[in-house]
Amino acid sequence: MSQPVSPSPQQLQLKPEPDSVPPRGSTMAAKDPERHWLENVYKAGVRQLTVRAVIAGMLIGAVMCLSNLYVILKTGWSLGVTITACILAFATFGALRAVGLVRTEVSALENNAVGSVASGAGYMTGGGNMAAVPALLMLTGALPSTGWLVAWFSVVSALGVFAAIPIKRQLINIEQLPFPTGTATAETIQALYGADERSRGKARYLGVAGLIGAVIAFWRDAKASWLAWNLPAKVSLPFTIGGKPAGAWTLSFDLSLLLVGAGALVSFKTGWSMLLGAILTYGFLAPEMVSRGVIPEVTYKAINSWALWTGAAVLVSSGLLSFAFQWRSVAKSFKALSGLFGKKGEEEKDALADIECPPTWFPLGFLVLGPVAVFLMAYLFQIPWWAGVIAMPLSVVMGVIAARVTGETDTTPTKALGPVTQLLYGGLLPGNLAANVMSANATGGVGLHAADLLTNLKTGWLLGADPRKQFFAQLLGLVAGAAVVVPAFNLLVPTAEVLGTEEFPAPSALVWAGVSKMLVNGVGSLHTSARIGALCGLVLGVVLVLLERWAPKKAKPYIPSASGLGLAIVIPGASSISFFIGAAIAEVLRRKKAQLAEATVLPVSSGFIAGESLMGIAVAMLKAFGVMPK
Template identity: 70%
Template sequence: MIPGRCIIVALPMTQPAANETPRHDPHDAPPVAAPAEGQDPERYWLENVYQGGARQLTPRAIVAGMLIGMVMCLSNLYIILKTGWSMGVTVTACILAFSFFNLMRQLRVFREDFSPLENNAMGSVASAAGYMTGGGNMAAVPALLVLTGTLPGTGWLVLWFAVIAALGVFAAIPIKRQLVNIEALPFPSGIATAETIKALHGHGEVARQKSRLLGIAGLIGAIVAVLRDAKSAWLNTHAPEFLRLPLPIMEKKSILPWATLRDRPLKDWGLAFEPSLLLIGGGMLMTWKTGWSMLLGAVLTYGFLAPAMVDQGFITAVTQKAINTWMLWTGAALLVTSGVLSFAFQWRSVARSLQALSGLFRKKHEATQDPLAAIEVPPSWFPMGFAILGPVAVALMAYLFQIPVWAGVLALPLAVVMGFIAARVTGETDTTPTKALGPVTQLIYGGLAPGNVAANVMSANATGGVGLHAADLLIDLKSGWLLGGNPRQQLIGQLFGVVAGAAIVVPAFNLLVPDAQVLGGEEFPAPGVMVWAGVSKMLSVGLEALHPSARMGALCGGLLGIALVLLDRWAPKAAKPYIPSAAGFGLAIVIPGSSSISFCIGAGIAEYLRRRKPKVAEAAVFPVGSGFLAGESLMGIFILMLKAFNFMPK
């Protein structure tokens, strides 16, 4: 969940707003049959893998993908505002769709089975809709609200999101064949999806077990949300929002030197257990290293640094919002420097991306000799898509955000370059580096258009959105390549998902966040939003406008981010498990301490199962963690809707 990841799938949270966690371990990818040396891989695929006559992008696959994707988009929106992360979409969507259509087949509503390639096409639609919260969308737009206090109308924002996401889809066209067909980059999340679909449609009991676990966990998560958040005449008993931790060092007995800490219970500092299965479920989808790093960051931030800053008068109140206002600069600097440096170490991928980009102007395939000319997406769709949607994007930038036309025009080729880089890095590492590319774009526009906050925020949104959706489509196309699917139909399905996701995410956001005051507090800490806004504010007003203590915090955070990345890269192999994750540690600084504690508990449970009961972990960790996330988040949104429309006391 500020950044993007089991069983057959090691997909867990993807894209959130600052942490970059791989969706799937590339080393766990199963071997894939390959053509003999010297054999044309595309012709081999056409003759041995391609399922030309199978049902794929059917009307029911489109409708199911749009509906499931919209539901998961709502879930991701709630999770992102809570934690900065977002959950994986495609595998969960495939499990849900298979379970639903299998039930409908048994009830004889449908005569034909839901085929594997239908499920794959449905997953392309659902992922495009569900990931509409990523790519900076739900970081940049809320950040603009925080910085300016206003946003464009709902219809305009829906159009903005749809155009940017569609540009990302078209940006993937020129490099799909090179990355997926020829180079056969891993795209481990795509392999995970293909393997999951094979298991679902090949072993009914496996599918039923996963769907049962997903459903039961979702129901439990929804019940927890009702018991904690619902207040009405028909429910008089409520679960507590926080529970004290059974620590021997508490309140006035604290041996810590900070007078403020001794005068207040640890709960006031956020060092308490928050009974949220959403957070525990999120932790189950993290690595154990990220989980314990978050706990370490929370203890150091809220048990040591925050009380010291309160005693010094730099933090004016013991509230999450007041603490976060100061801590933001330390956490943001750590996340940005670690993200950019990690990305810099992938310079070979960047170089290969630019080389592929230069090849766009060379004709690689003659139609008369191209075995896949009737199956692959025509190369002409790339320039046509940008020729049609590019002017629309530039006009929207100028009209909605007062971005100069020249700056909007510059954003388009920059977005293409960033999209190509993001796609290759995702293919090689399964980590989409939108959280590194966003700050890079912010720095560029900070120099080109100094003081223009909207240009800084929304130009980064454009590049991040293009990069995410280009990488997302290539992940889906990888699974289609392995299953023998039609790439042209998958791309069309992705466009259906883009429309569905844009149509649901904007009105839902307006309902959950009626004004900027909602963001940055205990209900919606929105760490990704606050980091994005902080970077833009710093670039527009300059470091000299910050309080000297905040500047020192930012310097220390930036240096710590660099140090953690270098240690993780160069330390002896035996020492690496004990080096904190820069992403996890940085995230803990900008979210409540209670959230980090719950994340760590979830990660600890999953790690225990993987070590002691690997078969149970393989079968249960992903569906249970995803179910907790989806159930509590969707019920949380439903309760907020009831309160917003005065059907329930606030």
């Protein structure tokens, strides 16, 4: 649920430069890809992790973190950070240089460092962070203080960065896994610093779209006295269901460019699957359950409390089965993991010993941060120390698996790995809701940040960057992200009542909280119809994955996406409609105007998302501080 939305496959082919790594499988690269990289690609002495790159990365990362926080509470997804950050850095430094505030242009490798810092900060919402913490708030009604949560996020994320060290060279240098988002980021940076004016125009598209998104959000949400009227948040579809307007069932046009932009970044298949899920849930199932008295009233919260179990079952079953089909990757991960501590024979001098992160940093990082993480688990979430100790090696395993799966598929399997940890701790600590949720947060956070660092290191490998500098860049970004995301979350979500509403559906949190409740209370605590719905959802998730895998090629475009369908069941129908509109516009552009789509879809969508989300947070702050009426 909280994976990044990645560019389309057409965007992922990095065009080789004269000094780039030979194609996978070529004779030279196969013999010694690391030595070839050192001699032909690595750019020694080029400025990379400069002070201005760190500052810019922290600021851009903080902005992207705020944006992702708003988006994940709305949709359950975290959106891509690094490509947008690199475009923003290029545009910002270009503007500063034009007015004389900066003397030299930011270099390609500086921009890559900006992306690493920004990514560490921007993905602070991922890895279960903004699923587990809202879920904990819904389950217990309270959270640790801001300082303690910042410490928790920082430690878990840093463990993920250290977990990436021992597997980096195998996955990136030797096997050269694609890590598609990392490859696409390298392509974007190369284009920005080339002579392609169209690529430079992406920065302008992003800026204009961001301004439009911000204006729409302010016009809709601000209650300023000088505004004659506000845009409505939603416009109901022009029909009734069960004697009530479609809008009462959440079937409306949502005047949100953020949701349309997010829809443009997912596949068209996901978009129409979400529309189908919304129609089935809010147009047929919910009215039927209301007529039978199972759902007490026609509100989103009442409908969601019943439909959640079906949607969660679709998401969890499809995620686990899809993950199971990647057993070869998992097996390779365990093989690599077993070799981390193995005794190695005499080898020739390591040519990259002074460039790569030393292998000793991995155990040292866990020796220092592991006890801190165990203490925080015990002190903040009442997880027994022995259970916290178990989470440490488990998080390494999850990190290795998540990194390989991300490298091969561009999808970090948080929605599969989270429930696995919840099931394990449901057996180890029955009845402990906090332990069930936050142990999954620990393993999910390590997995996400290990995969994220390796994605960024893939970009650096293609551009010739220094991996040690990217490692430190990532750590610096984590601190900035943790310091920003916790107070921003407290501002947007002052109480648990805000979650699970049309304003902030928080579907990821609902699923995590639902799984924990079911493990603690048992399936028998659910209404009979909800149990039937959960069983149907479980079967549906399995069937859709099997059809996607084994159906004839011609039939696959017509098989609904399990993740899209499951998500549509747990978010308002209006959100799914907006997603579909965005996905449809992007698909038409790709088919009719491929070049225009390549130049505009990613930057315009990112601009809409960033502009509206940041303005939404700004308006919330103005209301919280009494500057603007609520």
